[in-house]
Amino acid sequence: MSGINPIIPGFAPDPSVVRVGEWFFLVNSTFHMFPGLPIYASQDLVNWKHIGNALHRQSQMSLKKSDTKLYPQEDTGEVLLATGGLYAPTIRYHGGIYYVICTNIVHPAEGAPDVSENFILSTKDIWANSWSDPVYFEFQGIDPSLLFDDDGKVYVHGSAAPGPFTKINLFEVDLATGKKLSDERTIWGGTGGIYPEGPHMYKRNGWYYLLISEGGTHDNHMITMARSQDIWGPYEPCPQNPILTARGTGEYIQYTGHCEAFQDQDGNWWGACLGVRKDAKGRFIMGRETFLTSGNWNGDWLSLDLVKSNIETLSSREKLSDLPQIDKPGLDILYIRDADFRRYRFDSHKNGDVTLIASKTDLSAPEESPTFMGKRQRRLCGQSLVDITLSDIAVSADVNVGLACYKDEHRYLRIFYDGSDSTVVFEVVNNAKKISQTKRTAITLSQNTGLSFKLQYTEDQYEALFRVGGKSGNPEWSLLETVDTLILTGPDFVGPVIGVFAVAETDAEVHCTSLVFDEPLAQKPH
Incomplete structure (x- = not known):
C-alpha cells in the first residue's frame, strides 16, 4: 500500500x-x-x-x-x-x-x-x-x-x-x-x-x-x-x-x-x-x-x-x-449556511439541470444564504461550466446570474450576466487584500437566448469565459478576464467551492443546464 x-x-x-x-x-x-x-x-x-x-x-x-x-x-x-x-x-x-x-x-x-x-x-x-x-x-x-x-x-x-x-x-x-x-x-x-x-x-x-x-x-x-x-x-x-x-x-x-x-x-x-x-x-x-x-x-x-x-x-x-x-448523486452539493431549499428545483430526469429562484442575498452576505449551489474544487487544473436560460421575468429584471468560485463572503470571483445593463461581468473580491475589480462587456440577450459561462483554472491562474447563443448559436468561447490565483490565496480555514448563483430583487427564475463541475481542462489556458 x-x-x-x-x-x-x-x-x-x-x-x-x-x-x-x-x-x-x-x-x-x-x-x-x-x-x-x-x-x-x-x-x-x-x-x-x-x-x-x-x-x-x-x-x-x-x-x-x-x-x-x-x-x-x-x-x-x-x-x-x-x-x-x-x-x-x-x-x-x-x-x-x-x-x-x-x-x-x-x-x-x-x-x-x-x-x-x-x-x-x-x-x-x-x-x-x-x-x-x-x-x-x-x-x-x-x-x-x-x-x-x-x-x-x-x-x-x-x-x-x-x-x-x-x-x-x-x-x-x-x-x-x-x-x-x-x-x-x-x-x-x-x-x-x-x-x-x-x-x-x-x-x-x-x-x-x-x-x-x-x-x-x-x-x-x-x-x-x-x-x-x-x-x-x-x-x-x-x-x-x-x-x-x-x-x-x-x-x-x-x-x-x-x-x-x-x-x-x-x-x-x-x-x-x-x-x-x-x-x-x-x-x-x-x-x-x-x-x-x-x-x-x-x-x-x-x-x-x-x-x-x-x-x-x-x-x-x-x-x-x-x-x-x-456514493449517491447530490451528496457532494454544497450550499452556504442555512439554505432556503425552495429556491432550488432539480430536474429528476436530467442529471445536473436545476432551476434557481433568485434571492436578494448576494455572495457578500455574512449571515444569510444566497441562492448558490456548488461543489468543492477538487482538481488543481480543471474547468466548470453552465448553460443558462432566463425566464421572462429574469430577462426584464435586474438579475445577476452566473458562475462563481466562492470561499467566503470576503473572497470570491465570478462571471455573470447583469440584467441592469445587459452586460457580462467578471468580478473578483478579496477584502482581506482590499481587492475589488470588475470588467464588463455588453451583449444582446433576449428571452430563451442561451448564455454560457465557464471558469478554467490551473495552479497559477483563473480564466473567465462566456458565449451567447449556446453551442448551436456560437460555439466559440470569448475570454473576458484572466487573473492570478494569488488574488484569492491567503491564510484561511476554507477552500474553493465552484457553483451557480442568482441574485435579484424579484423571484426571477434561471434555468441551468449542462452544469459541469470541475472536469479536466478541455484545452490549454490562453
Missing part, C-alpha cells in the same frame, strides 16, 4: 480517521457550508468514496452565525480569515455505534466573544447517511476528540479556550446525555507553540499517548506528542518533538499538521493530516487538503514521515490520485 497525495483533494481540512474491520472512514471540517462533515470510506487508503454527511438535515443545527472574521497579523502583515461553523470533527466507533464529535463556532453580535457549541452525532449504520440529532455537552473550546478506555469510561479531550495559548483539557462524559462525569482538567499545554489544538489520544502498551497540533494552522504548523501512564497526567513530551512538520523546508506540501494516527489491516501505522500544495510564488489556492503519510513506532514513540507528493512536475500533480467517488 502506498500513499498517493492528497488523498482527499480540495476543501478537506482537519481529517479524522477510524478503521472498522476492512474499512477506513474519514471526516473533514466544513465550517460555513451545508451539508457538513462529509464522510468518506476506503479499503486501501487510496481510493475513497463520499458516502454521506454527518450534518445532513438543517433541523440538526443552524450555521447562520458562521460568518468570517478578519484578523490582521502583525508578524506577517497578512490578514487571517477565521470562519465560524463546523470545526475539526473526530470520528470514532465503539459498541456498534459510530460517533462524530465536533464544535460549531457561533459568531454572535459584533464585539461579543465566540460561542463554542460542542456536540456529538451518532449512527448505527454509517452507510445509510442518517445521523442523530446533536447531543450537546459543556466545553469552552474547540476540536474535541474521544477516547474509549478499557474500563468502559469515555473521555473527551479538546483545546480549551481562549487562544492563542490554549491548553488540552480532559473530562469524562456520558455520550447519551452529554453530561460531564468528572471535573475538567488541563493535562498538557504542548511544547510552547501557539494554539495547542486538535488532540487525539491513543492507548498503547499501558501508556496514554496524546497527539496534538501546535504553531497555528499555517506556516508554523507542527505535530507534537506526549505520554503518561495515568490518563490525567502528568504527560512527558516526546524527545523528538515535533514528530511532523514542513516548516523550514522547501517541500511543496506545506502547513502539515492536525494529524490522526491509525493502523491498517496489516498493522502498519499511518498519519492522515492536513496540508497545502504551495508553489514557489506562495500560491495554495486549493486550501487545506487531506494528505497521508507513513509512520513507525521507534521504541516508545511514534515517528511520522515528511509528507510528500509522489511526483513534483506540475503536469504530474494532477495525476496524483483519483477524485473521491460519490
Whole structure:
C-alpha cells in the first residue's frame, strides 16, 4: 500500500480517521457550508468514496452565525480569515455505534466573544447517511476528540479556550446525555507553540499517548506528542518533538499538521493530516487538503514521515490520485449556511439541470444564504461550466446570474450576466487584500437566448469565459478576464467551492443546464 497525495483533494481540512474491520472512514471540517462533515470510506487508503454527511438535515443545527472574521497579523502583515461553523470533527466507533464529535463556532453580535457549541452525532449504520440529532455537552473550546478506555469510561479531550495559548483539557462524559462525569482538567499545554489544538489520544502498551497540533494552522504548523501512564497526567513530551512538520523546508506540501494516527489491516501505522500544495510564488489556492503519510513506532514513540507528493512536475500533480467517488448523486452539493431549499428545483430526469429562484442575498452576505449551489474544487487544473436560460421575468429584471468560485463572503470571483445593463461581468473580491475589480462587456440577450459561462483554472491562474447563443448559436468561447490565483490565496480555514448563483430583487427564475463541475481542462489556458 502506498500513499498517493492528497488523498482527499480540495476543501478537506482537519481529517479524522477510524478503521472498522476492512474499512477506513474519514471526516473533514466544513465550517460555513451545508451539508457538513462529509464522510468518506476506503479499503486501501487510496481510493475513497463520499458516502454521506454527518450534518445532513438543517433541523440538526443552524450555521447562520458562521460568518468570517478578519484578523490582521502583525508578524506577517497578512490578514487571517477565521470562519465560524463546523470545526475539526473526530470520528470514532465503539459498541456498534459510530460517533462524530465536533464544535460549531457561533459568531454572535459584533464585539461579543465566540460561542463554542460542542456536540456529538451518532449512527448505527454509517452507510445509510442518517445521523442523530446533536447531543450537546459543556466545553469552552474547540476540536474535541474521544477516547474509549478499557474500563468502559469515555473521555473527551479538546483545546480549551481562549487562544492563542490554549491548553488540552480532559473530562469524562456520558455520550447519551452529554453530561460531564468528572471535573475538567488541563493535562498538557504542548511544547510552547501557539494554539495547542486538535488532540487525539491513543492507548498503547499501558501508556496514554496524546497527539496534538501546535504553531497555528499555517506556516508554523507542527505535530507534537506526549505520554503518561495515568490518563490525567502528568504527560512527558516526546524527545523528538515535533514528530511532523514542513516548516523550514522547501517541500511543496506545506502547513502539515492536525494529524490522526491509525493502523491498517496489516498493522502498519499511518498519519492522515492536513496540508497545502504551495508553489514557489506562495500560491495554495486549493486550501487545506487531506494528505497521508507513513509512520513507525521507534521504541516508545511514534515517528511520522515528511509528507510528500509522489511526483513534483506540475503536469504530474494532477495525476496524483483519483477524485473521491460519490456514493449517491447530490451528496457532494454544497450550499452556504442555512439554505432556503425552495429556491432550488432539480430536474429528476436530467442529471445536473436545476432551476434557481433568485434571492436578494448576494455572495457578500455574512449571515444569510444566497441562492448558490456548488461543489468543492477538487482538481488543481480543471474547468466548470453552465448553460443558462432566463425566464421572462429574469430577462426584464435586474438579475445577476452566473458562475462563481466562492470561499467566503470576503473572497470570491465570478462571471455573470447583469440584467441592469445587459452586460457580462467578471468580478473578483478579496477584502482581506482590499481587492475589488470588475470588467464588463455588453451583449444582446433576449428571452430563451442561451448564455454560457465557464471558469478554467490551473495552479497559477483563473480564466473567465462566456458565449451567447449556446453551442448551436456560437460555439466559440470569448475570454473576458484572466487573473492570478494569488488574488484569492491567503491564510484561511476554507477552500474553493465552484457553483451557480442568482441574485435579484424579484423571484426571477434561471434555468441551468449542462452544469459541469470541475472536469479536466478541455484545452490549454490562453
